[in-house]
Amino acid sequence: MSNAQPPPAPIHAPAGVGMLRGTRTFPAAARLALADPQLRHNLGHATATIRDKRANVVAEAADWAELRDAGQAIKAATMAALDEHLVRLEQQLSAAGGVVHWASDADEANEIVTRLVRATGHREVVKVKSMATQEIGLNEALAQAGIDAYETDLAELIVQLGDDLPSHILVPAIHRNRAEIRNLFLRTIPDIDPGLADDPRALAAAARHHLRRRFLSAKVAVSGANFAIAETGTLCVVESEGNGRMCLTLPETLITVMGIEKVIPSWRDLEVFLQLLPRSSTGERMNPYTSLWTGVHAGDGPQSVHLVLLDNGRTSVLADEVGRAALHCIRCSACLNVCPVYQRTGGHAYGSVYPGPIGAILSPQLTGIEDNASLPYASTLCGACYDVCPVKIDIPSILVHLRAEHVEAQRERGVPPTPEAVAMAAAAWTMADAGRWRRAQRSSRLARLLGRRRDKTQGIIRSLPAPLAAWTGARDAPRPPAETFREWWAARERSENGKAQ
């Protein structure tokens, strides 16, 4: 390591494109979501169901702890030599007839995909569920170029038909219940049976009928990838419906957009993740469809195969020794389902395609902390996410790390200190000396004067001034006692010494 030159400034995901930044802060967006009882009910029911399924299939895997350790170790080792694995992936995929493109950010990735689709002469693409293409806003970029992109994952279709936004990594329409989905289908799918029932089978059949025509006519598909195996240049998509398999095999051209952190060195590594992922995400022992493809095979499947390797801020995440573990994520969404915050606010409040605990550590790192400054605070640090993470990402510690980064960023910008910063500095100064602390405790007893007389007799305070008004909006506050613990202790010591003499 050389200390001669300062490290280059981190390059973050550009603003104005894609879906990594919300229009509101988390507390403001959460307030809206919390006011929607239907949303609270849908989310509470869905997350509880999937949480129980996961817990059951994880409990039956006797080597779960070892699998998690292995997953964590493989990811950490891969990130430590990411450049080498990516070059190997490029070499192997190119040798197998694929074409690899490197995109430094969302704009470049969108340009590449648009150019590739245009070159085919077609104006329609079918899509396999993909977080990366949503992150970069690919559908919008294609639309601007006059290309229609059709989502084929059932939940993504629901989101697209409703002109809605995804709210969950695995089940992006989790905020909708089946009655809402039935109404949406009746409204948006042409020549649908008006007697459509709202049971899941009927809804899936209606979507299947609608999508089948698209699959059979599509010439170009766009996918993401769960894993890319460097040693053979093989790409992997894990899914439940089979719609992904249709997209990956029927069209002539297949374009895959993948974050650079998805590469794994070898097939042996895949073995670990194919055990961790389905149990953690859908709560299944094995997902129904695992598609693997290596370049081009004459007369079989797409004859034009492309891979777009997307950075979009990932290199700057990699540069952060603590924060880089966020890149280990395999997008299982177990952390969302156990998060007490996510369960109540849903995914839209996070303003990013990556919601929940993983989003709260990933989005601010991809965009730069100041563009998503409220997200690291959108957690009680309860630790439930860390407990379930299949690759053991210590999300609470990274949240705390990012909070400190935000505080430092504010300090460095030279903005006048916030009231919070002043209060924190004052508290630290006061508590740096036991005498000062004792005097401050005494003066805090002035708070005994707050509140109505009746409340005082009950030892509570019903309202406090800002910022503590946010506490007393729904919670009483304790009234400071007449004597602190240390005063009681000092008095006890004096009386015992007195007895001793």
Place this chain on the structure above:
Amino acid sequence: MDRRPRVALFVTCLVDTLFPDVGRSTVTVLERLGCEVVFPAEQTCCGQAHINTGYHRDAVGLVRRFVATFEGFDAVVAPSGSCIGSIRHQHAMIAAKAGDPALAERARAVAARAFELSEYLVDQLGATDVGAAYPHTVTYHPTCHSLRLLGVGDKPLALLRHVRGLKLVELPNQDQCCGFGGTFAVKNADTSVAMLADKMNDVLSTGAEVCAASDSSCLMHIGGGLSRLRAGVRTVHLAEILAATEDAAK
């Protein structure tokens, strides 16, 4: 030579200032079990609120003070799972970040001898029956940092099961956070209160008279909500239950 275990009490800033009964109860229980309790008067705060809100530079002085105050003792006990969690999992990190590896090493050494009350009673003293009596129906909220950061498991429940007259009722969804989260309770007050609403619902569903926990901060939040609703359930720290005896319960 006095062979009694000598314990330094880290009372925590919150208990010191707002809940002195919890501190007194901790002393009562430890002394009843034969410990010599010392209260180093130089102590103030572990710095958890600073650390978790992102003020890591401001926290360095608090970590240094904590380490200097407590490093001379064989055992440090606090009536708080979350303060012990911060001492164990964050103090060395804060020192290292401030470029003070020596302090980090000392912080690790102190942390290895710092215990949450139920850990100390059960693991170090080998006591589950502490001679307490508390004739009430109690439900116990395990608190996230005790549960997941410290892994205290069912030690608090083992202590409660040996309290005379106490009827323990299980809290549904007990591993769910109550929504306190330090400054989260104010910064994200709406979400905090939404979580609190569900926790209170679970507490009330048990029919218990008392909701107990090992962290005064979580109890301040749950108790503040129950009090606002005049729900008729009070919040009590585990130490207060363990300190209660038949004489006091008269």
